[in-house]
Amino acid sequence: MIDQLLASMQVVALPLKSKFRGITVREVALLKGPAGWGEFAPFLEYDDAESSTWLLSAIDAATNPAPMAYRGFIKVNATLPALNSAQEIEELLQSFVGCDTVKIKVGENLGEDIVRVARVRALMPKAKLRLDVNGAWSVDQALINLYEIYEEVGPLEYVEQPCATLEELRKLKEKLAFEIKIAGDEVIRKAKDPFAINLQGAVDILMLKVAPLGGITRAREIGAHHKLPIVVSSALDSAVGISYGLQLAASLPTLDYACGLATGQLLSADIAALPLENGELAVRSTSPDADLLAKYAVPVERLTWWKERTKRAFYAGTESEIKARGWHW
Numbered sequence: 630m631i632d633q634l635l636a637s638m639q640v641v642a643l644p645l646k647s648k649f650r651g652i653t654v655r656e657v658a659l660l661k662g663p664a665g666w667g668e669f670a671p672f673l674e675y676d677d678a679e680s681s682t683w684l685l686s687a688i689d690a691a692t693n694p695a696p697m698a699y700r701g702f703i704k705v706n707a708t709l710p711a712l713n714s715a716q717e718i719e720e721l722l723q724s725f726v727g728c729d730t731v732k733i734k735v736g737e738n739l740g741e742d743i744v745r746v747a748r749v750r751a752l753m754p755k756a757k758l759r760l761d762v763n764g765a766w767s768v769d770q771a772l773i774n775l776y777e778i779y780e781e782v783g784p785l786e787y788v789e790q791p792c793a794t795l796e797e798l799r800k801l802k803e804k805l806a807f808e809i810k811i812a813g814d815e816v817i818r819k820a821k822d823p824f825a826i827n828l829q830g831a832v833d834i835l836m837l838k839v840a841p842l843g844g845i846t847r848a849r850e851i852g853a854h855h856k857l858p859i860v861v862s863s864a865l866d867s868a869v870g871i872s873y874g875l876q877l878a879a880s881l882p883t884l885d886y887a888c889g890l891a892t893g894q895l896l897s898a899d900i901a902a903l904p905l906e907n908g909e910l911a912v913r914s915t916s917p918d919a920d921l922l923a924k925y926a927v928p929v930e931r932l933t934w935w936k937e938r939t940k941r942a943f944y945a946g947t948e949s950e951i952k953a954r955g956w957h958w
């Protein structure tokens with residue numbers, strides 16, 4: 630299997646509009662299997678064990694048909710990185726056509742965070758606002774910072790990972806003097822075993838990201854296990870990876886929140902079109918455009934690097950999981 634997988638692999642480097650997660654270019658490996666295209670794009674600093682679930686996701690997509698869909702369009706939110714320039718914020722928000730929900734990255738600097746959130750509120754007075762802290766705050770910082778932000782902009786839809794650990798999230802929920810929902814992201818996707826954790830009293834909403842959780846099949850199993858409302862989100866995927874997020878979101882019987890799947894707007898180029906209309910994306914299987922694959926292809930040394938990485942990830946966990954699941958290429 631690994632040889633066929635590597636033979637079909639192509640790698641592109643997609644430029645970002647502005648810095649996100651400290652990067653300006655997103656490298657994405659794509660491979661083709663019997664059911665279509667798979668995307669393998671763990672961030673460069675991730676080790677082989679962590680990358681092995683991302684590879685499982687790519688192989689799931691390339692091997693297995695998409696699950697049954699309950700809906701053909703998915704409502705999505707705008708995603709705002711930790712930008713501070715008023716002009717950049719306005720331009721980026723305008724690109725999320727029709728979105729009435731904005732997820733704002735915060736956590737590095739409270740003063741800047743408040744200005745950023747207030748700018749979004751001023752530009753979109755009726756929008757639902759959510760914050761993503763990426764676990765940066767202690768419980769005490771979260772209590773103070775959430776209160777200050779609340780005073781500035783009013784109620785938030787929810788806050789994602791205000792603190793890093795489940796214990797801290799639980800403590801924060803106990804101490805909060807006002808109602809605010811907490812979404813869990815890193816506590817689920819970075820857990821050694823996402824089925825073994827107890828989210829009770831700590832997390833109200835489950836973030837499901839297809840690639841880090843090992844694909845649509847496994848993400849659906851994790852969602853069914855925890856029985857919480859779900860927001861499907863991307864990991865700065867290309868249009869191919871986003872299409873699995875859309876398929877996962879479409880397969881859920883209930884979907885009460887806008888999904889974080891419009892992150893294609895953060896890229897200044899992609900390998901396929903994914904038109905955002907009225908704040909929604911259409912659910913469909915997506916193949917990369919051959920001309921765009923060629924245009925954004927990485928130099929041969931990078932392709933070799935990705936192939937080596939794929940091999941290591943495969944033997945670091947993907948192979949055994951595929952065998953256990955009985956998947957065939």
Ligand SMILES: [Mg+2]
Pocket residue numbers: 761763789790814815
């Ligand atoms: Mg997050």
